[in-house]
Amino acid sequence: MFNAVVVSVLVIVVLSLLRINVIFALIAAAVTAGLIAGLPLTETVSTMIEGMSGQMETALSYVLLGMFAVMIARSNITAILVKNLIRVLGGKRSILLVTIAFVASLSQNAIPVHIAFIPILIPPLLGLFNRMKIDRRAVASALTFGLQAPYIMIPAGFGLIYHGIVAREMAKNGMPVDVSLFPKAMLIPGIGMVLGLFVALFITYRKGRKYINKEDMFASSSKEEENVSFTSRHMLTLVAIASALGVQLWTESLVIGTLTGILLMFAFRVVRWKDGDDVVQRGVAMMGFIAFVMLLASGYASVLQETGAVKELVSASGDMLKSNQLLAAAMMLLVGLLITMGIGSSFGTVPIIAAIYVPLCSELGFSVLATAALVGTAGALGDAGSPASDSTLGPTSGLNADGQHHHIWDTCVPTFLHYNIPLFVFGLIAAMIL
Known part of the structure; x- marks a missing residue:
């Protein structure tokens, strides 16, 4: 129980639920992990700072995305989007939410831009969500589903x-x-996520929720939406967006792709150079928080690696569970949840847990498919609901553009409940029947 991973993740969870900003929660968790492992305070802090460089490119990408989103909003093309959505969807809340989940899913596979679409697509829709009295926790659930399930x-x-x-x-x-x-091994856990999505959209958050309509850089008045028409300025904006996406896919660099879009917006005079300062300030205001949290999450992960606590936790759980398949499977999933909740990366969790769990699964008689389901689900558990995961930070960055969406209570808690619990249960079922 006094493993540095367990205690520090509890620190993050408790402080975050108490509405203490996740930045302070991550710093406190990193210091706690270091002190429990016997590292001096100065060494813990220096390790955290050095580890922050691991997400430097990601942080810069997110800040640039914020600037690009502000530029797109200034072109007023978002008013056309809202106008058409109102005409097509009207009061069709369910269709809108399912469409958002579908678009988010495309960002993982068909057009792999991950969360890059969120600051561009979601803030302009906040006014529409307000009119339809859509609970933004449902939108957060739809977005996180699309970022993880695919x-x-x-x-x-x-x-x-x-x-x-x-x-x-x-x-x-x-x-x-x-x-x-x-995919066959992960079909059952995936069905759990689909079930969680429908519970969130059509049961838990079906009732409306009121928000204050705020005029901001993304808002267009109803009159503007009605009168807006497609112009050459909007066409140039679409060219800049398509170019940014094309360059990103070609170079496999979100930074280069986003910079391309920004430079084209200036070159096409959709946004004037003299407005650059305002664009930067608004872009940083939108995405600076998520960028800095990603940096701190990387630093926290480095402290955990330095302490060796992650490997100790995995090894200890493996040593305890050498006779009971059901208990072993449950413990593997629980440890995966703790690790990913802390470091916020499913992709980074798999190599850590596989080294112990694959031999253990073989010893316990789990099939290859069952082992794949266990390792894959254990890695994915915690991505939804983690305060430091881009699967939760991304939705918050878009939904909180007007300051009315809380990262922990409106994104992390709903996604934890609706996705981690079904993943745990259905992952356990997969391990026992495959």
């Missing part, structure tokens, strides 16, 4: 990467598996 179930884009990591780590630890079989 890479669990679908072998394309980020899903292909995740499946490849699990297959490679299983083979490295003595249990080769054909990567083409992985």
Whole structure:
């Protein structure tokens, strides 16, 4: 119980639930982990600071995305989007939420931009959500589903990467598996996530929720929405967006892709150079928080690695569970949840747990498919609901553009309840029947 991972994750959870900003919670967790492991305070802090460099590119990408989103909003093309959505959807709340989940899913596989679409698509829709009295917790649930479920179930884009990591780590630890079989192994846990999505959208958050309509950089008045028409300025904006996406996919760099879009917006004079200061300030205000949390999460993960607490936790759980399949499977999933909740990365969790759990599964008589389901689900558990995961930070960055969406209580808690619990239960079922 006094393992540095367990205690520090509890620190993050408790402080976050008490509405203490996640930045302070992450710093407190890193210091707690270091002190429990016997590291001097100065060494813990220096390790955390050095580890922050691991997410520097991601942080810069998010800040640039914020600036690009502000530029797109200034073109007023978002008013056309809102106008057409109002005409097509009207009061069709369910269709709108399912569409958002579908678009988010495409960002993982068909067009692998991950959370890059959120600051561009979601803030302009906040006014529409307010009119339809949509509970933003439902929107957060739809977005997080789209950011996580596809890479669990679908072998394309980020899903292909995740499946490849699990297959490679299983083979490295003595249990080769054909990567083409992985979707079959993860089908049952994936069904759990689909069930969680429908419970969130159509049961838990079906009732309306009132928000204050605020005029901001994304808001257009009803009159503007009615009178807006497509112009050459909007066409140039679309060219800049398409170019940013194309360059990102070509170079595999979100930074280069976003910079391309920003420079084209200036070059096309959709946004004037003299407005650059305002664009930067608003962009940083929108995405600076998520960028800094990602940096701190990387620093916290480095402290955990320095202490060796993650490997100790995995090894200790493995030593305890050498006779009971059901108990062993439950403990593996629980440890995976704790690790991913802390470091916020499913992809980074798999290599850590596979080294112990694959040999243990072999010893306990789990099949190859059951082992793949256990390792894949244990890695994915905690991505939803983690205060430091981009699967929760991304939705918050868009939904909180007007300051009315709380990261912990409106994104992390709903997604934890609706996705981690079904993943745990259905992952356990998969391990026992495959």
